[in-house]
Amino acid sequence: MRLRTFESFWLIKNGLLYSYPSLQQNLDSEIIVIGGGITGALISHALLDAGYEVTLLDKRDIGQGSTAATTSVLQYEIDVPLYKLAEQIGAPEAALCYTAGIKAIDRLGELVNQEAIECGFEPKQSLYFAHNSKAARWLKEEYEVRSRYQLGVEWLSAGAIDRRYGMSTHGGIRSAKAASMDAYQFTHELIQKNIARGLKVFDQTAIKKISYAPAGVSLQLEGDVMASCRRIVFCSGFETVSMFPEKTANLFSTFACVSETNTPMPEALRELVAWNTEAPYLYLRSTDDGRLLVGGADSPFNSGTFRQRVKEKKTTQLIKKLNRTIPGVQFIDDFSWAGCFGATRDGLPYIGRHEKYPGAFFVLGFGGNGITFSVQGMELILKLLRNEPDPLLELYRFGR
Numbered sequence: 001m002r003l004r005t006f007e008s009f010w011l012i013k014n015g016l017l018y019s020y021p022s023l024q025q026n027l028d029s030e031i032i033v034i035g036g037g038i039t040g041a042l043i044s045h046a047l048l049d050a051g052y053e054v055t056l057l058d059k060r061d062i063g064q065g066s067t068a069a070t071t072s073v074l075q076y077e078i079d080v081p082l083y084k085l086a087e088q089i090g091a092p093e094a095a096l097c098y099t100a101g102i103k104a105i106d107r108l109g110e111l112v113n114q115e116a117i118e119c120g121f122e123p124k125q126s127l128y129f130a131h132n133s134k135a136a137r138w139l140k141e142e143y144e145v146r147s148r149y150q151l152g153v154e155w156l157s158a159g160a161i162d163r164r165y166g167m168s169t170h171g172g173i174r175s176a177k178a179a180s181m182d183a184y185q186f187t188h189e190l191i192q193k194n195i196a197r198g199l200k201v202f203d204q205t206a207i208k209k210i211s212y213a214p215a216g217v218s219l220q221l222e223g224d225v226m227a228s229c230r231r232i233v234f235c236s237g238f239e240t241v242s243m244f245p246e247k248t249a250n251l252f253s254t255f256a257c258v259s260e261t262n263t264p265m266p267e268a269l270r271e272l273v274a275w276n277t278e279a280p281y282l283y284l285r286s287t288d289d290g291r292l293l294v295g296g297a298d299s300p301f302n303s304g305t306f307r308q309r310v311k312e313k314k315t316t317q318l319i320k321k322l323n324r325t326i327p328g329v330q331f332i333d334d335f336s337w338a339g340c341f342g343a344t345r346d347g348l349p350y351i352g353r354h355e356k357y358p359g360a361f362f363v364l365g366f367g368g369n370g371i372t373f374s375v376q377g378m379e380l381i382l383k384l385l386r387n388e389p390d391p392l393l394e395l396y397r398f399g400r
């Protein structure tokens, strides 16, 4: 009998990396960042680096939101294909969003190196493969559009994919730029580096009320502690959607599982993150300790009890699909988990101001490349604070 867990693999693998105090005294800070996930860690880093005085607050433990659950496939590719996004927002604009994703992966790699952060970061290629011949037709069209914008892509036939990766597909787009990492470990390690540079971090600190004004923001915290700041930046993840009167994103459930270490796999598969054209899509990657990680099987119901109830069934589904994709793979399930996932209509994040909240900024990544959007937020938050324009801010704004 195998004793199973609902906790994500990363929490079990890393354990409690660091502990942080809760806020027990009144505080004033130039900027308060809400949310100690990977977005809050990246944004605090960028702000601190630019010379701001920054305090990071989280109502849970640091890194225990979606960041603990993410499979950390780092893609420039957006859930909405480029040719479809071009129809929605215009071709040059769509290409700009895709190119920004490529730069974000490079930026993240540089940050990991500069700061010498241990997080299993591995540059990879990505394979977006067709699950049937009908999908192969539009995927080929997608390839043509991506080639036109020089996104570092090549078309691989089904035979070429089979020979190199042992995968059964209907052809696919291989992109030169992708990566994978352990986002939970990265988040803690980056926060630790920044605490040494003056970042203040408090977790288990719940906010009762926030008063917003263009001149400054004040927060009433549990235990009658007050905090004030000139600007507040929400990096508070998927649950932030409840703050807005308008619909920003759909929230649903997604599932993932990881095999035991030393899973036999074609060597070339280790260089790859891969996803397919099914809806919902199946995706896979290897880990730096020789596991295969597979995810998908999304369901429109966003409830923790639902996820708990169907997790085993969804794991079986994922493994079955993986077996179809990599015939003969010996995937011995070690950990499986699930989480809430948010997606916007155009696959783009929300980064900017919201008219309802003067003095506040939001950095909210959505979709399968949420983390690369968070990286883009590092540069964009500085522009927002300095009132500098950027074409991406137009594309990622509220009310678009």
Ligand SMILES: Cc1cc2nc3c(=O)[nH]c(=O)nc-3n(C[C@H](O)[C@H](O)[C@H](O)COP(=O)(O)OP(=O)(O)OC[C@H]3O[C@@H](n4cnc5c(N)ncnc54)[C@H](O)[C@@H]3O)c2cc1C
Binding pocket: 034, 035, 036, 037, 038, 039, 040, 057, 058, 059, 060, 061, 062, 063, 064, 065, 066, 067, 068, 069, 070, 071, 072, 073, 074, 075, 205, 206, 207, 235, 236, 237, 238, 239, 240, 254, 255, 256, 295, 337, 338, 339, 340, 341, 364, 365, 366, 367, 368, 369, 370, 371, 372, 374
């Ligand atoms: C199973 C799964 C697989 C995924 N795979 C990928 C992937 O392969 N690639 C990818 O890019 N993305 C993936 N994602 C999405 C990815 O997890 C998110 O984009 C990313 O973790 C978001 O980070 P975050 O810091 O914005 O949010 P979170 O990690 O959720 O952090 C937000 C923090 O804000 C805190 N908070 C919220 N509200 C408040 C409040 N009012 N007061 C104080 N604190 C508050 C929360 O406690 C939380 O710690 C996946 C998600 C899931 C669930």
